[in-house]
Amino acid sequence: MWFGCGSVYFQKDTRKNHQNCYRFEVFNRKELEEIIVPFFRKNPLRFPSKRNDFEIFCELMGGIKRGEHLTESGLRNIFKLKQKMH
Secondary structure, eight states: OOSSSSEEEEEOOOSTTOOOEEEEEOOOHHHIIIIIHHHHHHSOOSSHHHHHHHHHHHHHHHHHHTTGGGSHHHHHHHHHHHHTOO
16 A cells, blocks of 8 residues: 555445445544655645545544644634545
């Protein structure tokens, strides 16, 4: 694997106007913080919508790192941020 973490899988999509694709997923928080986020900080995404989603993702990661996900209000905030992502 190129990043040395995560996994790739094939996603078959039967929704209208969607196509099959490969997905890359990383679940390990440490790998996200130490490998994935620094990579995309150094190599910004090209499309504005993807860059915006990445910034929101980084906000979410920061909140989780601070333990905000452990409170009801923190979970509500995470949900609101997630709703802003494509």
